[in-house]
Amino acid sequence: MKQRFSAFTLLRNGLSWHENWQRQWRSPDPKPAYDVVIVGGGGHGLATAYYLAKEHGITNVAVLEKGWLGGGNTGRNTTIVRSNYLWDESAALYEHSLKLWEGLSADLNYNVMLSQRGVMNLAHNLGDVREAQRRVHANRLNGVDAEWLDTAGVKEFCPIINTSPDVRYPVLGATLQRRGGTARHDAVAWGYARGADARGVDIIQNCEVTGFDIEGGAIVGVQTTRGAIRTSKVGVVAAGHNSVLAAKAGIRLPLQSHPLQALVSEPIKPVHDCVVMSNTVHVYVSQSDKGELVMGAGIDGYNSYAQRGSFHIIEHQMAACLELFPIFSRLRMLRTWGGIVDVCPDASPLLTKTPVAGLFINGGWGTGGFKATPGSGHVFAHTIARDEPHPLAAPFSLDRFTTGALIDEHGAAAVAH
Amino acid sequence: MTKPMGSHRTANGGRIDRSRPLSFMFDGVTYGGFAGDTLASALLANGVHLVGRSFKYHRPRGVLTAGADEPNALVQLERGARTEPNLRATQVELYQGLVATSVNAWPSLTHDLGAVNQLLSRFFVAGFYYKTFMRPKVLWDRVYEPFLRRMAGLGRAPELPDPDIYDKMHVHCDVLVVGAGPAGLAAALAAGRTGARVILMDEQAEAGGSLLSSAESLDGKPAPDWVADALAELASLPAVRVLQRTSVFGYYDQNFLCAVERRTDHLGPGARPGLSRQRLWHVRAARVVLATGAHERPLVFADNDRPGVMQASAVATYVRRFGVRLGSRAVIFTTNDSAYDAVDALLAAGIGIAAVVDSRPDPGPRAEAARAAGVVVHAGCVVAATHGTRRITGVEVRGCEGGVLAPAGLRLSCDLLAISGGWSPAVHLFSQSQGRVRWDEAKLCFVPGEAAQAQTSAGACNGTFGLGAVLAEGLAAGASAAHLAGFGDGAVPATPAVAEVAAAPGDALWLVPGLKPLGRAGKHFVDFQNDVTAFDIRLAAREGFESVEHVKRYTTNGMATDQGKTSNVNGLAILADTLGRAIPEVGTTTFRAPYTPVTFGVMAGRDLGEMLDPVRTTPIHAWHVARGALFEDVGQWKRPWYFPLAGEDMHAAVRREAKAVRDGLGVLDASTLGKIEIRGRDAGVFLDRIYTNLFSKLGIGRCRYGLMCKEDGMVFDDGVTARLGPDHYYMTTTTGGAARVLDWLEDYLQTEWPDLEVYCTSVTEQWSTIAVSGPRARDLLADLAPGMAVDPESFPFLSMREGMVAGLAARVFRISFTGELSYEINVPSHLGLAMWQAVMAAGARHGITPYGTETMHLLRAEKGFIIIGQETDGTVTPLDLGMDWIVSKQKDFVGKRSLTRSDTARADRKRLVGLLPEDEGEVLPEGAQLVEMAGGTPPVPMLGHVTSSYWSPNLGRSFALALIKGGPERLGQIVFAPLAGGRTVKARIVEPVFLDREGSRQNG
């Protein structure tokens, strides 16, 4: 039995000098065979394993991670969580996810520090306003909480924003999702890992998948740097490396991998109590519980697998940040980093079966999949377990690129994260 | 309150200017210091050792270092708009009137309420917050998280915008030398003498690095004199540039490095109005020499964080360079030789030394020399505990063998504890350059492995420590860098003569045992600022966090504002020991930019306010401003939105403007439209492939409206293209889409169809476009262009003419976006205003009315003309817009194949229709979603949405355009728009053309 976490156990362990805390997950060697192999120990992969075990009773599962778990985009993102997407299909999926988020700490018995401080998406021109209001209307009818704030409302919700009409792109208003916010990214990976491990899932780090064994059009195993593993079901959840992996199974995915950078400031006392995103001025900023301002903007233009980007991208986003928040000018940037995001042409994810029987892919989350972690794992587990798409996953299948049933989330929602 | 100036100074010496006293204030008390002090040295010279509180436990903290690696001494500098949080006092140069306050303490440093956390510290171990505060969720939302947030954070953000300015420089050089210590100066000299363009950047106020606090001599000169000579020589070399106060913080690909120069900070706030406060340097160097030195590692022992505990090298620096009497009785605790420099410095300054505690059983020649000078050296011993609260008062010394403490030892009282756990080369920039570091077991540190770029490391950052060797390495690196960049023959100048110092190897002592098991008595701090202890690292490992990255994230070791300069290696070594692995097996964290934190403002530079993004205005802009126009941002353009007369709101203005166009004459500045010249043999073929309709057969002098799609068949841009000659077209695009379209054209030409001979040139800025529209437009043109035949037969709709208009050579296009008789008069930009004025003058008798984009939008909507980005959103095909007539069945074009995909060809796609609200006065909000039935609980199935919506003075009612599922099949049906607040608007679906269906107005 896994030790429970609570104020009480913390107290008890404190009194015994913390010597009796168990490992949060084991570090097993790979077994020769599993019922399901998940490739990629990011949040989505770990969540998939967790829900396979919890909801579908499939516990003979391995999560294979080439580095350390959560070390991909899960541990590199700016942790914005929201569900106010434009199209019905996306709103349903992200709202499903947000609902899971709201019970996640309790479900995992791990505090993922969901902080629903509200997410504002600013509008700076008449086109922005039109699109933003359209999204608010659609969100409401889809049961997603959404409000439109005028400039005064923006100022009231976030008093430090510069709402002067005399700036280059004045703030004309914003959409607000009060249930949106941030969460602690590492805790999400660790919480799912601990939960999956407790249910019997083997989490195997430093184990890179190098190929797939396919017989008669069906998956029979994977090759790894720690040997071959037999299995009849593989879920590939490798973010920026999805297309590379899929290619090894002979599948060409409509994905492009780009670096996406982020940065934090030195910690300061609380000044910014919500998440502000602007697509036109192009930056988004929140403040973490530790006091660091967390910010990011758009992808680096070129394709890359190196987890770093160009400095000029940061210079631009900093100008945008100071345009919105002039009082931040004398603060200092403490850390920068980058992740590799896999972007679909329609800026929507892939949750899909493939032409290879038993091979499933979960990816294309691009710049915005952290918020989807619980929902994605939940519906992907269903898809793998039943060998048929979960109803919420069905629209995100690969064949939408053949039929044309795209779910274009950049044209209209036009918000990257 | 005022304290006497520098009561803790040495009698003389140091690099402070004792003839220039300065006063400053710390936590409300006024003190004195000297020019040349840092805030830290000045505080220490006033006997102030308690300078801050730690992040989590609020432990009292003193100055640990003398540089960029300082974890403890963080201050809030100045007040008001120029206040700045979290500055390291060790790097703040003193100036007259400086005001600083400590961070993270309330109500005061000495009486800090947050210190109650120390009582609970037993429970606040690494990651405790992941294990609790989970239920009920409302308590987390309302109580715990707000409390955690309030406790966290260090200093405060300013409450006002920054009054200072910042700028940027871009330079190229042959050799960039980073760091002006002995290795860097030597490298710069060797490279500079070859005539190469050399830049030497150093983060401190003065060049010299460790030489500034060294007692050694070079070529018989005291070290600081040698530095002065070296600087003089560098100054005499015209191609050499030396930049002090300049921190190189990032090393990017292709030898691109970024640095921040602090230009005015040392002068005090607002001292140089108009001068940029900081400058961001972008350097592209043929070769880079890194000479960034090394950071001394603290030792990890119980309660190693008391004020008065200081790096041994910092002790030497404060005594020698700043003339500070750090205490009256010092203990030195070391594992290696370098701390004996501090012993020498203390001896020379006459500061009492209680003892040297050297962990090595056989500490070697430096210890012998100290003993010879009368210093007690306890070999094979460690400091097992410390005493004191706001200042160290004593230490417990114990013998230690094989990690086991001797049962008894002695207690020494002291007010200063100098510690040295060895050195960590500053490999940060090397690592950022993608070089891999390697563990050197003999030197007990990570050293640079093979260079990944055109770069060499020299001196301490390369793991080379003796002065002679450092100088030799610097000279060799400089000479070879210049040579590789094409200067000099690579010959290495002679190394200055320095005295040999006998040395003994250091000891690997990563965790000093305490008097009780780890964590039970006292705290062994690894990361001082984040309050991470050796116990936390052990706990993390116990809980399965084995990767360095996991431990770092779980414990927050190395994540503080000093970026782990003093904690990374200690943390790694303790983890390795816990896991029973060798250090290199556990790995190292990779370093990322920035090396030290960088001010936001300097990264933004001048790109603020109006300069955030270029403002594009038309040649007629000033006229619009004078006329009182309100403007709309469209991309980077400022477009007149409407022209209100006195007392008019937008509604009234638009009503007047729109009536004027339909009934008489209006004029619009359309200069912002994208314009692209398309020339070349294959121009027609090219346009046929890009547009959904045919252009190769267009007659010369004729115009055609075209749509372009992306590969997925979705409409991408539109506009009118005219044929000016056999191989010459003139394309117009949307205002916001011009750059996108040009990129798109070039993309196809360069990557897909390189065989086509076509040249595209943006001429948006070259032409000014004035659209005159309304029943009187022909009369106006006739007046303005007497030489031009303007009758419908001579100048039909969709044709263009060149000729004199108002005495100016112009191109006139007869096209219409309003559905009225319209002409677009194009003249070279510099004539735009003149033409506008001529049009206004001639139009006066026709009652000409300037109108803006709002009226334009209304007028085109009355005709059902689309706007890209409004009726389209990247998911709309030409067929969805009911524009089948423009989609060629014969030829191929980009996006055509996608139109037949099963989903794209569905009959029930969302398609363009018109809407008439039941209530003729009710203007539907744009973006409103449409449903079949009012009411219902979410998710409510949606049919589509309102894309454009207006009240029309010409129709005398409201109307809208909408995209609705299977729209054209639903004509006559009623749909509902549920709005915020529960109100629902009813509307009837109609054809999307509300006026002049036959087009007789525009065509006539």
Ligand SMILES: Cc1cc2nc3c(=O)[nH]c(=O)nc-3n(C[C@H](O)[C@H](O)[C@H](O)COP(=O)(O)OP(=O)(O)OC[C@H]3O[C@@H](n4cnc5c(N)ncnc54)[C@H](O)[C@@H]3O)c2cc1C
């Ligand atoms: C800078 C940045 C900011 C972001 N901000 C946000 C945000 O604010 N909000 C939001 O919702 N989203 C955000 N995102 C996106 C979000 O991080 C991702 O969509 C999400 O984390 C993806 O999770 P994942 O588990 O699929 O991927 P990852 O966490 O990247 O996991 C994939 C894992 O697969 C492993 N792997 C790859 N190849 C192999 C192999 N061959 N064998 C074994 N393992 C392999 C990788 O090592 C990695 O650990 C951001 C992303 C970045 C980079």
